[in-house]
Amino acid sequence: MSDQLIKICGLTTGDTIDASVDAGATHVGLVHFEKSPRHLSIAEAAKLRSRVPDHVQVVLLTVNLQPKPTSEALQEIQPDVLQLHGAENPEWLALIRQNSNLEVWKAVGVKDRGALERAAKYRDSAHRLLYDAAAGALPGGNGLALDWRLLLNHRHVLPWGLAGGLGPHNVADAIRYTGAPLVDASSGLESEPGKKDPAKIAAFCKAAREARAKAA
Numbered sequence: 001m002s003d004q005l006i007k008i009c010g011l012t013t014g015d016t017i018d019a020s021v022d023a024g025a026t027h028v029g030l031v032h033f034e035k036s037p038r039h040l041s042i043a044e045a046a047k048l049r050s051r052v053p054d055h056v057q058v059v060l061l062t063v064n065l066q067p068k069p070t071s072e073a074l075q076e077i078q079p080d081v082l083q084l085h086g087a088e089n090p091e092w093l094a095l096i097r098q099n100s101n102l103e104v105w106k107a108v109g110v111k112d113r114g115a116l117e118r119a120a121k122y123r124d125s126a127h128r129l130l131y132d133a134a135a136g137a138l139p140g141g142n143g144l145a146l147d148w149r150l151l152l153n154h155r156h157v158l159p160w161g162l163a164g165g166l167g168p169h170n171v172a173d174a175i176r177y178t179g180a181p182l183v184d185a186s187s188g189l190e191s192e193p194g195k196k197d198p199a200k201i202a203a204f205c206k207a208a209r210e211a212r213a214k215a216a
């Protein structure tokens with residue numbers, strides 16, 4: 001049994017939610033950010049959420065969303081995790097934690113070691129840091145990889161995950177090289193922006209699990 005955490009992000013349909021669950025994903029990500037090709041309205045996200053079995057965690061992803069719409073989204077969608085992918089500060093995360101039982105993750109764009117050091121400011125407010133490539137056309141979901149060498153010998157202050165440009169072709173190398181306890185992929189599992197491919201989802205989960213088993 002593998003303890004590799006695997007998040008499939010930016011799911012938009014019931015069949016790809018099912019494909020992710022069947023493939024052994026531990027987390028499924030729903031994006032609520034209008035500029036994204038993977039954007040879901042609150043009603044759409046709530047409908048997809050209802051199909052996810054209890055053993056898989058639902059991650060709702062927002063970007064600089066204000067408090068009122070955030071609490072509306074949380075109430076309707078009832079995610080397990082809120083992933084903040086914008087410029088949200090530690091005080092904002094702390095406020096969410098005060099007002100909910102949610103797990104809160106902070107995504108951090110990493111272009112140099114300084115970005116990793118600065119992320120330590122979330123040590124008392126986030127449950128997990130998700131290291132992603134620095135923002136491109138979108139704050140995330142750009143298919144861009146960060147330089148994995150930056151993570152070598154980094155002293156992590158929190159549980160963490162690796163995102164950015166991952167897919168079936170490189171996730172095993174990413175786990176071997178960085179030891180990432182959680183891997184997250186979106187555009188590398190698509191046939192076109194916003195359309196996940198069930199075969200790529202299955203191949204990604206299999207490669208991640210096998211790499212973890214070999215590393216153990």
Ligand SMILES: O=C(O)c1ccccc1NCC(=O)[C@H](O)[C@H](O)COP(=O)(O)O
Nearest residue numbers: 009036140141142143164165185186187
């Ligand atoms: O996926 C999006 O469209 C998105 C939009 C705005 C902010 C974040 C977004 N995705 C966040 C994720 O968690 C992605 O899985 C992560 O950035 C990796 O994406 P990719 O490089 O495409 O695998």
